[in-house]
Amino acid sequence: MINKNSPVPIYHQLLEYIKSKITSGEYPADELIPSEREFSEKFQISRMTVRQALNNLVQEGFVYRQKGKGTFVSRQKVEKRISRLNSYTEEMIERGLKPSSKLIEFEIIKTDSSLANILKITENDPIYKIKRVRLADLKPMSIESIYVSCELAPNLNQTVLEKSFYEYVNSNIPDPIQYADQSIQARLASEEEAKLLEIPPNSPVLSIDRTTYLRSGKVLEHELTVYRADRYKLVHSLFRND
Amino acid sequence: MINKNSPVPIYHQLLEYIKSKITSGEYPADELIPSEREFSEKFQISRMTVRQALNNLVQEGFVYRQKGKGTFVSRQKVEKRISRLNSYTEEMIERGLKPSSKLIEFEIIKTDSSLANILKITENDPIYKIKRVRLADLKPMSIESIYVSCELAPNLNQTVLEKSFYEYVNSNIPDPIQYADQSIQARLASEEEAKLLEIPPNSPVLSIDRTTYLRSGKVLEHELTVYRADRYKLVHSLFRND
DNA sequence: AAGTGGTCTAGACCACGTG
DNA sequence: ACGTGGTCTAGACCACTTC
Known part of the structure; x- marks a missing residue:
C-alpha cells in the first residue's frame, strides 16, 4: 500500500489511498475514517506525515475534521470541476x-x-x-x-x-x-x-x-x-x- | 513579536506578523522574505512551526514558494473570489x-x-x-x-x-x-x-x-x-x- | 559548496468530546 | 479516563538553485 522507497512522497501515497477508499465507497459520506494515530501505526509512518495527507484532503474537500471527534468523509456530491478554468x-x-x-x-x-x-x-x-x-x-x-x-x-x-x-x-x-x-x-x-x-x-x-x-x-x-x-x-x- | 505563552498559536502569530509586513510594504511584491530557517532562528521556534505559518500564507495567496530559491511575496492577495450564488x-x-x-x-x-x-x-x-x-x-x-x-x-x-x-x-x-x-x-x-x-x-x-x-x-x-x-x-x- | 524549500521522524503537551 | 485532532520540538536527508 505504502512504499517508503518510492520517489512519490509518503503523504501523497497515503492521500491517494484514502481518496480511493472514499470514491470506492469504502469510507462512506459523513462517516469517521481511521484516526491519525491509527494510520500512523498501520503504515509505520510518523503522525505528522499522516497529518500532511489529511490536511491536503481537507483542502481538496474530501474530508472534514472535528476536534475531539475525528475525521469525517465529506458529502461529495458536487463535482468540483464544473467550474474549472479551461483553455x-x-x-x-x-x-x-x-x-x-x-x-x-x-x-x-x-x-x-x-x-x-x-x-x-x-x-x-x-x-x-x-x-x-x-x-x-x-x-x-x-x-x-x-x-x-x-x-x-x-x-x-x-x-x-x-x-x-x-x-x-x-x-x-x-x-x-x-x-x-x-x-x-x-x-x-x-x-x-x-x-x-x-x-x-x-x-x-x-x-x-x-x-x-x-x-x-x-x-x-x-x-x-x-x-x-x-x-x-x-x-x-x-x-x-x- | 512572538509570545510563546499566548493562547494564540505561535504559527498564527507569525502568520499575522508576516501579513502585516506585507501589507505595510516592508516585504514588497515579488521580493524574497526571510527563509524558514531565519524565522526559526530569529524567534527561537521550530522550523516546522514556521512552515505551518508559511503554508497558510500560501493558501491565502499572500506568498508563493520556489524550490531552491525561497519564499516570495505575491503581487496581490487573492481574495475569496469564488463567485457566490446570489438572488x-x-x-x-x-x-x-x-x-x-x-x-x-x-x-x-x-x-x-x-x-x-x-x-x-x-x-x-x-x-x-x-x-x-x-x-x-x-x-x-x-x-x-x-x-x-x-x-x-x-x-x-x-x-x-x-x-x-x-x-x-x-x-x-x-x-x-x-x-x-x-x-x-x-x-x-x-x-x-x-x-x-x-x-x-x-x-x-x-x-x-x-x-x-x-x-x-x-x-x-x-x-x-x-x-x-x-x-x-x-x-x-x-x-x-x- | 552553501542555501532553499520539501519531506520525514519520534517524540511531547494541549483542549475538546464522549463515555 | 480515554481517544481525538491541534500545536510544537529538534533534529534529519533530499532535490533544487545559485555561486
Missing part, C-alpha cells in the same frame, strides 16, 4: 468537438494604458497580440484576441499556438495558472465578426472578456472572445457558502 | 441598484415531463409558476420565470415575493441552498420580451437558465431569466485546480 482546446475536447484554429494576426505591439493597467505592466512595454478564429469540427466557433506580455512568455511563436496555449504555459512557465475573472455580455456581431464567424450580419454573439492570473499574482493574459450564439452555450456552477 | 435582490444591492419587480403571472400548474425531470419530481405534480419583470432603479432589467414544487415551498404567496425568494427559503426551509447550475446563451429578444423589457425588437439579450439545489440534493427551483444586454453583464471567477 479553448480543453473545453472543446470535453464537449466532444475537434478544436482547431486559423491565425488572423500575430504581432508584437506596444501596450496602451488600458491594457497596461489590466496586465499590470508598464505602458509601451511590448506585448503579443494574437487573433485567431477558433474552429470546432472545422466550423467557426469564436474569434479570440489574446494579449500576453512578451516578458512573461518568451519564445511564443506560431508553432506553439497550434496547440493549447495553457499547455505551453504549463511547460514553459514555472508559475502555474491559478484563476481567471470573466465578464460575459450579449451583443450583436459587427460586420467583420459576422464574416469571420460565417453568420448573418446582426446575429447575436456571446462576448466574453477574461483575465487570467498566475499563482504569484502576475497577470498571464487578457483575452477577448466572441462566440457564435447558435453554437456556444456557457455552463457553470455557483456555490452559496453561508 | 436577484442580493445581486442588485451589491451592484448599487434598487431592486423591485412587477408580477406578471402567479399560478399553480401541473408539471410537464421536461420540468418534472429537471425538478426531480413526478409528472403532473403541482408547481408554482411565477413570472416577473425584474426592475433595477425602476427600469426593466430582466424577465424571470421560476418553477418551484408546491411541496417544497408551502405558503408561497405574492406578499412573500415582494422580498427576496432566497430569503424566504432561508427562513422557511431548514435544508439550506447549496449550489446552482447555470447555462448562459446570447439570443435576440422575442416581440413579447422586447415589450416587457422596453427595448427595440430584435435587441440582443442574455438568456440564463438556472437550477438551484439544496444541501440534501433536492431541487429547489428552475429559473429562466432573460436579461437586457445593454444593462446586464455577468461577472464570475474560475479556478484551475491542478
